[in-house]
Amino acid sequence: MILARWLAEEIDLFVMDEPTRGIDVGARRDIYSLLYDLAEQGKSVVVISSDLAEVSSICDRIAVMRDGELVEVVPRESATPERLLGLALPA
Known part of the structure; x- marks a missing residue:
């Protein structure tokens, strides 16, 4: 391996x-x-x-990207599925 x-x-x-x-x-x-x-x-x-x-x-921190660009780095404590998807998907 x-x-x-x-x-x-x-x-x-x-x-x-x-x-x-x-x-x-x-x-x-x-x-x-x-x-x-x-x-x-x-x-x-x-x-x-x-x-x-x-x-x-x-993960301690989650870097969210959209269209190849860094949108935000979210700490685990604030990383709800709704927040992560909201950042990742276009508005």
Whole structure:
């Protein structure tokens, strides 16, 4: 697995694009655990996901983009589905 090779290297920034798409609940839990472990080690983890529930539950901050432009960075405490969709969709 390529991820195992990356973890063996001295990498400080991980960018995960849709890390849990198409996997079962058990594997999803394992991936979340790995992401938390990386963050606790002082690594930076960027998760790109279209799953609002996922980003709202695992991310400290959510950067919302629309038409390729950054609209706003929302802290987890303020990241309701309504707010995130309101920012992401055109008015």
